[in-house]
Amino acid sequence: MKDYLVLRVITKLLVPFILLFGLYVQFHGDFGPGGGFQAGVIFAAGFVLYAMVFGVASAQRILPEGILRAGIAGGVLIYASVGLLGLILGENYLNYSPLSHVSKEGQHLGIFLIELGVGTTVASVMMTVFFTFATWREE
Amino acid sequence: MEEAVNIVILALMAVTVIGIVFIRNLMAVVMLSGIYSLLAASVFVVLDAVDVAFTEAAVGAGISTVLFIGTLALTTRIEKKPAHKPYLPFIVVAITGAALIYGSFDMARFGDAEAVTNKHVAPYYLENTKKHTGIPNVVTAVLASYRGYDTLGEVVVIFTAGIGVILLLGSWRRGLTPPAPHKRDEA
Numbered sequence: 035m036k037d038y039l040v041l042r043v044i045t046k047l048l049v050p051f052i053l054l055f056g057l058y059v060q061f062h063g064d065f066g067p068g069g070g071f072q073a074g075v076i077f078a079a080g081f082v083l084y085a086m087v088f089g090v091a092s093a094q095r096i097l098p099e100g101i102l103r104a105g106i107a108g109g110v111l112i113y114a115s116v117g118l119l120g121l122i123l124g125e126n127y128l129n130y131s132p133l134s135h136v137s138k139e140g141q142h143l144g145i146f147l148i149e150l151g152v153g154t155t156v157a158s159v160m161m162t163v164f165f166t167f168a169t170w171r172e173e
Numbered sequence: 174m175e176e177a178v179n180i181v182i183l184a185l186m187a188v189t190v191i192g193i194v195f196i197r198n199l200m201a202v203v204m205l206s207g208i209y210s211l212l213a214a215s216v217f218v219v220l221d222a223v224d225v226a227f228t229e230a231a232v233g234a235g236i237s238t239v240l241f242i243g244t245l246a247l248t249t250r251i252e253k254k255p256a257h258k259p260y261l262p263f264i265v266v267a268i269t270g271a272a273l274i275y276g277s278f279d280m281a282r283f284g285d286a287e288a289v290t291n292k293h294v295a296p297y298y299l300e301n302t303k304k305h306t307g308i309p310n311v312v313t314a315v316l317a318s319y320r321g322y323d324t325l326g327e328v329v330v331i332f333t334a335g336i337g338v339i340l341l342l343g344s345w346r347r348g349l350t351p352p353a354p355h356k357r358d359e360a
Contacts, residue, residue, distance in 0.1 A: 059227075063310065063313050064308045064309070064310055064313045064314070064317075065308075065309050065310060066310065067223040067224045067226075067227050067310070067312070068224070068227060068313075069224070069312075069313050069316065069317070071228055071232075071327075072224075072227045072228055072231050075228075075231040075232055075235060075236055076231055076235075078236065079231070079235050079236065079239075082236075082239055086239075099344065103339070106332055106335045106336070107332070109328065109332075110328055110329060110332045113324075113325055113328055114325065117321070117325065127322075128321040128322055128325065130318065130321075137305075138305075138306060138307035139307075141305065141306040141307065141308070141314075141318055142306065142307060142308065144317075144318070145306070145308065145313065145314070145317040145318055148317055148321065148324070148325075149313075149317060151328065152324065152328050155328050155331055155332055155335075156328075156331055158335065159331050159332065159334060159335030159338075160236055162335050162338065162339060163240065163334075163335065163338045164236075164239060164240065164243060166338050166339065166342045166343055166344070167240060167243035167244065167246075167247065167338075167342070168243055168246075169344065170247060170342045
């Protein structure tokens with residue numbers, strides 16, 4: 035799609051807003067609709083659009099496979115470690131209340147962190163799946 | 174008004190499905206399934222399930238469509254004519270559909286506040302979410318805090334899907350030498 039000038043310009047204009055909207059949905063999920071799952075998908079959609087217009091290689095220059103793989107595992111790791119933190123601090127697994135001296139603040143912090151984990155894993159998996167599909171060829 | 178909107182959207186969904194069944198051009202089928210997801214998202218908005226609508230629009234209409242297009246690029250764009258008559262699958266689908274519709278008679282009336290499902294844990298969540306977590310969006314609180322264990326499982330499912338794709342199609346396979354020569358290579 036190297037020759038479609040309109041597509042290239044519009045994509046360049048759109049991608050930052052898509053990524054920003056993804057971050058908004060991620061960090062505003064406890065007040066409005068949204069959360070890690072939706073944010074991860076929107077964030078990935080921004081990169082997928084970029085890769086479709088400018089080629090997978092240039093998208094992978096920003097997000098190489100190694101980083102995406104670290105993201106896939108890292109998100110689950112963040113989620114599970116926040117759960118363990120609650121266990122270490124003397125409560126049930128995945129109870130966020132002891133994360134702060136005020137129970138409500140602990141809940142807020144915990145939800146923020148696990149949503150971050152969800153978003154990281156979802157975005158990384160979505161991009162990995164798309165990049166893998168787009169670059170796969172039969173040997 | 175809401176009823177009219179529902180009827181229009183559901184009718185459009187039915188038309189889309191009929192289109193998907195009869196069209197042989199798979200690119201058009203992928204586009205139609207994206208439209209179907211968008212219509213489903215609209216139904217969820219009408220039902221006031223904004224979070225679900227959000228997910229349906231992003232995953233169903235967005236990412237699935239892209240992945241289908243990726244698959245089409247790897248395979249073929251025109252559906253092959255089926256080798257057998259479609260009667261047996263049709264009978265199976267018809268019986269399953271009839272059973273599902275029969276089952277729906279036992280479901281609670283739509284929007285019934287007295288239904289068991291609406292009197293079980295839902296009032297507890299609605300009453301206590303603010304007190305326990307201080308978070309205005311009850312959906313997020315249920316998902317991330319009350320049912321955090323389930324959500325962890327969901328994330329692990331997505332994690333597993335990603336690992337599966339990497340193992341089956343990932344670039345690391347290109348470095349591998351095939352264990353035995355293919356018949357195709359000998360020819």
